[in-house]
Amino acid sequence: MALRRLALSGAAALRTSQGHAAALGPQLLRTYASTQMTVRDALNSAMDEEMARDDSVFIMGEEVAEYQGAYKITRGLLQKYGPKRVKDTPITEAGFTGIGVGAAFAGLRPIVEFMTFNFSMQAIDQIVNSAAKHHYMSAGQVTCPVVFRGANGAAAGVAAQHSQCFAAWYASVPGLKVVAPYDAEDSRGLLKAAIRDPDPVVVLENEILYGESFPIDEAALDKDFTVPIGKAKVMRSGSDVTLVAFGKMVGYCLKAAELLEQEGVSAEVLNLRSLKPIDRDAIAASVRKTHRVVSVEEGWPQHGVGSEIMAIAIEECFDDLDAPPERVTGAEVPMPYAQNLEAAALPQVDHVVATVKRMMNK
Amino acid sequence: MLARCAAALRGRTAGSLPAAARGLAASAGAAGGEQPPAAAPTSQPSSSQEDRMDFPGGSVPFTAGMDWHGGAFAPRAPLPCYRTIDAAGREVPDAAIPHPLPRETAVRMYETMVRLQTVDVLFYEAQRQGRFSFYMTSSGEEATAIGSAAALHPDDVVFSQYREQGVIMYRGFSIQNMAHQCFGNMHEQGKGRQMPIHYGSRELNFHTISSPLATQLPHAVGAAYAMKLEQRGTVAAAYFGEGAASEGDFHAALNFAATLGAPVIFVCRNNGWAISTPASDQYRGDGIAGRGPAYGIATLRVDGGDTRAVYNATAEARRIALEQQAPVLLEAMSYRSGHHSTSDDSSRYRAAEEMRAWRARDPVSRFQRWLVDQGWWDDAADTAARQAARREVIQALEAAQRAPKPPLSTMFEDVYARMPPHLEAQRAEVLAHVAAHPDACPADIPVK
Numbered sequence: 001m002a003l004r005r006l007a008l009s010g011a012a013a014l015r016t017s018q019g020h021a022a023a024l025g026p027q028l029l030r031t032y033a034s035t036q037m038t039v040r041d042a043l044n045s046a047m048d049e050e051m052a053r054d055d056s057v058f059i060m061g062e063e064v065a066e067y068q069g070a071y072k073i074t075r076g077l078l079q080k081y082g083p084k085r086v087k088d089t090p091i092t093e094a095g096f097t098g099i100g101v102g103a104a105f106a107g108l109r110p111i112v113e114f115m116t117f118n119f120s121m122q123a124i125d126q127i128v129n130s131a132a133k134h135h136y137m138s139a140g141q142v143t144c145p146v147v148f149r150g151a152n153g154a155a156a157g158v159a160a161q162h163s164q165c166f167a168a169w170y171a172s173v174p175g176l177k178v179v180a181p182y183d184a185e186d187s188r189g190l191l192k193a194a195i196r197d198p199d200p201v202v203v204l205e206n207e208i209l210y211g212e213s214f215p216i217d218e219a220a221l222d223k224d225f226t227v228p229i230g231k232a233k234v235m236r237s238g239s240d241v242t243l244v245a246f247g248k249m250v251g252y253c254l255k256a257a258e259l260l261e262q263e264g265v266s267a268e269v270l271n272l273r274s275l276k277p278i279d280r281d282a283i284a285a286s287v288r289k290t291h292r293v294v295s296v297e298e299g300w301p302q303h304g305v306g307s308e309i310m311a312i313a314i315e316e317c318f319d320d321l322d323a324p325p326e327r328v329t330g331a332e333v334p335m336p337y338a339q340n341l342e343a344a345a346l347p348q349v350d351h352v353v354a355t356v357k358r359m360m361n362k
Numbered sequence: 363m364l365a366r367c368a369a370a371l372r373g374r375t376a377g378s379l380p381a382a383a384r385g386l387a388a389s390a391g392a393a394g395g396e397q398p399p400a401a402a403p404t405s406q407p408s409s410s411q412e413d414r415m416d417f418p419g420g421s422v423p424f425t426a427g428m429d430w431h432g433g434a435f436a437p438r439a440p441l442p443c444y445r446t447i448d449a450a451g452r453e454v455p456d457a458a459i460p461h462p463l464p465r466e467t468a469v470r471m472y473e474t475m476v477r478l479q480t481v482d483v484l485f486y487e488a489q490r491q492g493r494f495s496f497y498m499t500s501s502g503e504e505a506t507a508i509g510s511a512a513a514l515h516p517d518d519v520v521f522s523q524y525r526e527q528g529v530i531m532y533r534g535f536s537i538q539n540m541a542h543q544c545f546g547n548m549h550e551q552g553k554g555r556q557m558p559i560h561y562g563s564r565e566l567n568f569h570t571i572s573s574p575l576a577t578q579l580p581h582a583v584g585a586a587y588a589m590k591l592e593q594r595g596t597v598a599a600a601y602f603g604e605g606a607a608s609e610g611d612f613h614a615a616l617n618f619a620a621t622l623g624a625p626v627i628f629v630c631r632n633n634g635w636a637i638s639t640p641a642s643d644q645y646r647g648d649g650i651a652g653r654g655p656a657y658g659i660a661t662l663r664v665d666g667g668d669t670r671a672v673y674n675a676t677a678e679a680r681r682i683a684l685e686q687q688a689p690v691l692l693e694a695m696s697y698r699s700g701h702h703s704t705s706d707d708s709s710r711y712r713a714a715e716e717m718r719a720w721r722a723r724d725p726v727s728r729f730q731r732w733l734v735d736q737g738w739w740d741d742a743a744d745t746a747a748r749q750a751a752r753r754e755v756i757q758a759l760e761a762a763q764r765a766p767k768p769p770l771s772t773m774f775e776d777v778y779a780r781m782p783p784h785l786e787a788q789r790a791e792v793l794a795h796v797a798a799h800p801d802a803c804p805a806d807i808p809v810k
Binding site: 094096103108130138230277 | 551553560572579580582586588776777784
């Protein structure tokens with residue numbers, strides 16, 4: 001419904017949307033922290049600290065060692081921890097995923113890097129049927145403390161098989177935990193929590209965010225800093241509408257909130273951080289306060305994360321709602337390559353603004 | 363860069379390959395898992411740029427001839443099948459026996475085979491009577507399960523398929539535990555989660571069964587890699603059928619095991635049939651063993667109906683895996699004498715004569731004959747063992763069927779190591795609902 005409305009009203013918005021996307025960046029975030037850190041460094045330092053802390057942590061995947069990761073997330077780790085703990089593998093996603101699962105059964109804490117989550121489809125049986133279920137099927141006798149991490153969601157100019165979001169896929173599976181960091185604090189805290197967690201955790205990173213710098217508090221630089229899995233974070237407080245997002249779309253929502261403020265609309269931005277378990281209480285508390293909710297995600301609409309947020313809003317606080325909840329999502333098509341069509345297939349800041357204004361009758 | 367890699371690889375292969383299984387016809391490709399497969403034989407003249415090509419994967423000789431290999435061009439003789447006891451149960455003269463079977467072990471192995479046969483017959487009948495949903499027998503393959511299980515150390519970790527119940531029995535899983543599992547009752551160690559014959563026990567280092575075929579093979583490699591990193595001095599043992607060897611996970615597991623140098627024993631039960639698909643439709647080439655050397659893995663084909671041969675092959679494979687920190691592949695040639703499962707009638711797709719011929723070579727009878735020839739067993743002992751097993755199985759089935767089913771609340775346990783709030787809420791909601799509406803819950807589900 002929301003999508004159809006967007007399709008009808010979105011043409012004008014699309015014309016200006018790319019400018020906003022390009023302008024998104026850490027300068028929009030107002031915090032009082034003094035240190036800046038890229039998401040890449042945040043992820044890298046998180047793994048470095050956890051490998052130093054626990055000998056059972058090791059990394060495997062394609063190009064993670066000599067090449068230091070396709071996106072350089074494992075930079076310097078081979079030199080520091082050696083080839084037994086930073087392991088380049090043959091090119092078989094199902095192979096190194098299954099080996100990671102088996103090593104986790106045996107008591108290690110593997111970090112399995114997918115070059116991107118697009119390629120995790122070749123290994124999804126190992127993730128869904130083995131990693132997620134073995135603890136249950138063994139009646140709690142065997143844990144599987146493995147981390148699956150890599151770039152998820154839309155990248156730029158790489159089309160249908162390199163540019164898609166698997167959040168809804170993994171977040172639907174009992175036995176998996178799924179987190180999606182947005183900024184440097186999320187990236188450090190969630191990845192460190194994932195590595196320490198006794199269950200299999202899917203860490204959905206975003207390629208476009210890797211090089212972005214964010215302010216980070218001193219506390220988040222502590223080697224024992226973690227972000228609790230299952231808890232959302234209010235990034236910006238507001239009173240008229242709740243914008244719920246994860247990963248890169250949190251930045252879009254923050255930008256939309258700034259634009260809406262200029263129009264007299266106070267938007268609250270909720271960064272989900274975890275998709276499984278999802279923080280129902282935080283979503284419900286915010287919706288009870290603002291009485292309106294819009295979800296924003298890059299993924300496809302049907303059975304998407306936004307669908308779950310709509311369901312939570314309706315199940316938890318139907319009587320508090322002053323307007324039907326709405327979703328802003330990617331178009332329900334494989335990602336096109338042509339630059340104009342790629343932009344048209346993805347949510348843009350203007351879509352969020354337009355959706356909220358219509359919802360507010362502005 | 364390439365030159366540096368090639369030089370490094372040559373450096374690692376200096377000297378001869380480690381000796382393969384002494385006394386056994388092991389086909390060792392590059393048994394040490396970290397050596398490239400194309401190592402120069404030491405009898406060749408030293409390599410020069412003229413007669414060899416050095417590349418990052420190894421070193422190969424040049425030839426001016428165009429010699430095709432494989433396929434229809436060069437049908438090779440199949441790898442031979444190692445055995446120590448013939449089809450009639452007589453000792454094969456001059457067989458390589460690097461690990462003589464002690465009497466006590468041999469008798470325990472045979473007694474376990476008798477118990478396994480009895481369980482298979484009576485559990486199969488119980489399923490046909492509708493007492494539980496599903497069953498699979500291992501008849502015809504008892505020697506492969508028991509022979510290999512006896513050669514493993516209890517600390518070795520087993521990742522089996524679903525037709526190796528003999529392995530967990532030999533490790534100490536009781537018939538009562540098996541019955542509890544098939545009935546999925548409250549005493550079942552797996553809390554009634556897994557379908558029948560998907561046994562598992564952490565205490566016995568036997569992972570619960572993964573139904574999607576061959577997924578256990580990469581798991582075993584990962585576990586073996588952990589053992590290697592932590593220098594535990596143990597191996598992982600991975601079991602699978604020749605049909606499962608067509609899965610991508612088989613390739614992934616063998617290639618990773620070789621490149622990681624993982625101490626894992628792959629035990630393929632080539633029983634001729636994948637449900638209704640004969641092995642002749644499953645692959646070309648020399649079976650599963652034929653693939654091992656191509657992966658750089660030490661390989662042996664063994665008579666899967668010869669308990670003593672399987673024992674020796676596995677014990678030697680374990681020695682190789684530990685000493686060389688490398689994988690080993692065994693292909694145990696056997697025959698699935700029973701149906702695939704209780705959902706199958708194999709008389710529809712295979713000849714009665716074929717089944718009769720294989721049953722005449724029954725591995726349990728062969729081993730019994732050999733035991734009798736050693737003077738370690740006799741008819742009276744056999745009758746007593748079979749009667750005792752039959753009593754035990756019948757009692758176990760009755761006790762398991764009488765036992766209550768697992769309570770409702772356990773359904774929500776163990777999804778995660780610690781129950782997250784959303785599952786706590788769902789469990790509380792279900793229990794509150796059942797408390798308010800007792801009729802909503804079937805009588806056979808204990809509420810708590």
